[in-house]
Amino acid sequence: MSLVALAFLMALVTYPSRALPLLLVRSARFPAPLLAYLRLVGPAVLAALAAVNTVVLVETAADGRRIASFHVGVEWIAVLVCVALVAWRKNLFLGIAAAVLIVALARAGGVA
């Protein structure tokens, strides 16, 4: 069977998590504590995404299990340099370019 059908099934289980809060909320009036909490979700989840994608390596075992392990590498330095550059220059592109350059140079030099 075409993998397009699989794509539709995957979308079917993805859409509710993307849509339910957006579609169920009918009023812009939110309690202040909830707004305060939701305001902090952004920095928390983005930092979690960045950290997990930098220091956690995920591999798939032969039986399909996902195995996570701690990873130490040049990516740590690259992401920290990106953070410092964005904080200093307020330029995301510059930070990402520097991070890519660091990793590419490290790989080319056989360091990573």
Place this chain on the structure above:
Amino acid sequence: MIDSTLSAHRRQLVVDGIGIVVSAAGFGFVYGVAAGAAGFSLVDASAMSVIVFGGAAQFAAVGYVAGGFSWLGIVLLTAFLNARHVLYSAALAPWLADRPLAERAVMAHLLTDEAFALSVTHFRRVGRADTWGYWFAAIGATFIPWNLATIAGVFVGGAIPDPSRFGLGVVFPAAMAGLAVGLATGRREIVAAVVGAVLGVAISLAWDPAIGIIAGGLGGPLVALALPGTPMRVRLP
């Protein structure tokens, strides 16, 4: 008429968006290469990028299809990996509650890590929802580059032995970290980010990264709100 402040914020969004274009294109290309190598046709690979539009789940699906795993397992893993989007949707809901239902329904399909990060940063700078900003973040900076790069990856991927040596793997975490810096505007935001990161890594190692990211996103704000001091002043969207 667009006031000059809004124009300035939109220019900043576009500048930030260039970084996300690089991130989406880099990952879309690597996905296309992986999909092509796993035997996906151009239609299969592109259908995933258009219909699912979820990077981590698409990468996992490529590996699982290549490994011959069941569709049921792939679909369940997809639901698990993409569950974090409920946090993005909830965080954007106060800003977008007044938009028409049909518009929010389309916005939801295009809600990704990158679209959330760019648009919530932009809304906070502007002080209200700016739907132009959302569409730019979701479509201009993410959907179009991701899909074009998927096609490019399927077509030319075979000619590139190991795209990871160009450092593309660091683009996504660097982009997310950089965008988190933009949101860390006060003590509580910084605490939420640091606790979110630590919690995310700890639970990822103990259980699974998909759970870790959700736990970090939920737990970071709770710890930050529990800090003693002046209550947060929240500007209503």
